[in-house]
Amino acid sequence: MTAVDTTRFVTLEGLEGAGKSTAMAFVREWFEARGESVVTTREPGGTPLAEELRHVLKAVRDEPVAESTELLLMFAARAQHVERVIRPALSAGHVVVCDRFTDSSRAYQGAGRGMSSEVIEQLAGIAHPGCNPSLTFWLDVPVELGLERAAAREAADRFEQEALAFFERVREGFVRLAEQYPERLVRVDASAPIDAVRARIESTLEARYG
Ligand code: TMP
Numbered sequence: 001m002t003a004v005d006t007t008r009f010v011t012l013e014g015l016e017g018a019g020k021s022t023a024m025a026f027v028r029e030w031f032e033a034r035g036e037s038v039v040t041t042r043e044p045g046g047t048p049l050a051e052e053l054r055h056v057l058k059a060v061r062d063e064p065v066a067e068s069t070e071l072l073l074m075f076a077a078r079a080q081h082v083e084r085v086i087r088p089a090l091s092a093g094h095v096v097v098c099d100r101f102t103d104s105s106r107a108y109q110g111a112g113r114g115m116s117s118e119v120i121e122q123l124a125g126i127a128h129p130g131c132n133p134s135l136t137f138w139l140d141v142p143v144e145l146g147l148e149r150a151a152a153r154e155a156a157d158r159f160e161q162e163a164l165a166f167f168e169r170v171r172e173g174f175v176r177l178a179e180q181y182p183e184r185l186v187r188v189d190a191s192a193p194i195d196a197v198r199a200r201i202e203s204t205l206e207a208r209y210g
Contacts (some may be wrong), residue, residue, distance in 0.1 A: 014139035017149030039089040042099035050077040058157040079127035111173025139190035
């Protein structure tokens, strides 16, 4: 697999209802205003096959989904997405902005479900060797506020049906990731007014890419 320059690979992370889509628009607009071509995408998903896996993963079903099944499907979708979309776009010189990436697996399947972080890192090594984001905005929102916003938007998917305690663990997972990757992971207070969120994102982009 050829090496790819990931300097301009940016991801957005956070709980449901954190405002990732709005933040994504701010990131896209900032780069586009500087004449850059931006590819925005999401996980799980981003290719037809990976979007099918997204549907499979989010569907509410009677059959309990094993934690390892969920983890492997996430990484199956990611492997396809990286191979078909992210690597080619970076190689072609586009900025790539992705709504969720492996930090979501670390937070949801790792901290939330209790899957081993060693296994998760092994899968990351298989699914996207040498292809990791250089900058990650973590939109941090209090769990209850995020879930309220998400519930107002759509019917609960399989993840959104989890108990509050699950999302508390996921948020704790993001807290630990921010400690583990202080250079890459930038916390944005997503309960702040929208102008403040935008200003924080733009000043970070200015410092990194201006
Ligand atoms: P969303 O992107 O629309 O919020 O939905 C994706 C859901 O999938 C969300 O509940 C988080 C979850 N998820 C994981 O559990 N692990 C992952 O690696 C990714 C990308 C998403």
